[in-house]
Amino acid sequence: MNSNYPSGVTLNEQTIEGYATENYHSRSVMPRIALVCTNASVKPNADLFTEALKTLTAYVNEIAYIATNVDIPDHISYPPKGGFFFDTECQESRYLWRWITMAAPDLVIEIKSGLQNTVEISGLESKIDFTKIGTPLEKPGSLIQSLASGDGQTPGKIPGMTITSSISDIKDSLTKIVEHILDKGIERSLAGQELAKRAERSPLEVACILGNTYGFKLDEPINYIQGVAISGRLRLKKLDSSYKDPSANISDLVSFLKTEDGYEGNDGAGPNIAGMCWADELGQDTGDDSWNDLLVKAANTYEKVPRGRSPNPCHPDFGCEDMFYIATMLGRAFNFTGDTEYIESYVNFLLETKTQQPNGLFWHCRSTPYFWGRGNGFAALAFAEGLEYLPEHHPERDKLIEMHEKHMNAMRSHQLPNGMWTQLLDFPGTYQELSATCMTGYALAKGIRKGWLPKTLLESVHLAWEGCSKRISNKADLVDVCTGTGFQAKKSDYLYRAAEYGYDDRGGSMAIWFATEMELLNRHLNTK
Structure with missing residues (x-):
């Protein structure tokens, strides 16, 4: 069966249709295929996609696939260079690129409507069996050739082919390829191999990778986005005796806060104050x-105020x-x-927010009625954090x-099949955002371990x-962390917030907290 798995959002803010088989994001060993049609606005292509999807559905017990029908002009080149996910010319190409590369199929099949049936392959030229099916693709900058080359933001190379076909012939063309794969087999793509290796790492291994990169600076004015990683390094040492004790290094790093001059200007707002969340652990x-x-x-x-008022320096x-800073x-x-x-x-602050809606999710604030992922x-x-103490x-x-439980159950209902949460939780297709997923995962792991959340949420936290x-490489590079975001006036403003790729303090901080808490949860479950 196919489930909805949108591939992105168009420039006019419409969800791009996408589908996934239920087994695609499992650890099954069956072949994985991505079916892509990139000229959705042309009716022959839309009909072609429908027919192709029907053909793949007949093999749902033998292959896993994702599929999308998106409208991208032919002149757009790949790999995309920046602009994730706000490019004013073609943000759709950014969404499509990330949707494919982070799903890491074994083969991408792009279909186009045409009178003459052709199959052009890329990244499969050394496979004798596939050269009997198609001819080499010679289109530098095309989606398929760029994916096969491993260029740009990707975990590795992904081979592919472009099928040009009439609607009446697409079933036969696609059936021939699928039957060939089932008969001869297909290797896991290099991108798929890389993501599988990442998924096999223990939370402690990932925490060590993060702990060797993040938590080594505290720029002024100080901020939680670096302070949380400092806390993460201290927590990591308690879990791994081989990790070098960071307390002396951290003491030197933050020593300026012990002086009046050094402290001044570093307590002006909640993010600054929470930048000292490591202090008790260091003590x-x-x-x-x-x-x-x-x-x-x-x-x-924080000032002392009657219940119902927001204390300075919290926003009114x-x-x-x-909520996070004060708790x-x-x-x-x-x-x-x-x-x-x-x-x-x-x-009192948590009880008086009045931003949790009947669906269980939270608005960003009382005057900003949007279900932002990181919010x-x-x-x-x-x-x-509040229940901990x-x-x-x-x-x-x-x-x-x-x-809290109502919120976590609501989050579970908005979780994608690959485990991620998105930039806007109630807007299908918005980008899959790392920090929101780490923060939610941390809360789930701690709550289950401590007993205030039910074990029915275990599947959600493991996902x-x-x-x-x-989305965390062995070099501690990260995939898609929403940049700093205040209260936004329009839903569109959240859609177009830049997604950071590579080194990012905010994402690294939340990732190391999640990794250390996930390690604690696993140890807790293994002692039961």
């Missing part, structure tokens, strides 16, 4: 209570980011001091757990981990 590891004093000093930046509209810092301050005023402050990641983190007997604990691990 514990070094035995230096001055780091705990720094934590309390930062936490005391109760943004999802502030993370005040929860730690309570844990160190035992002062319940810290608890009441962040608990919901922030909300997930807020409850995970909230006493079992607290009268509002059950209410917070109820809100999230596999999706994220495939």
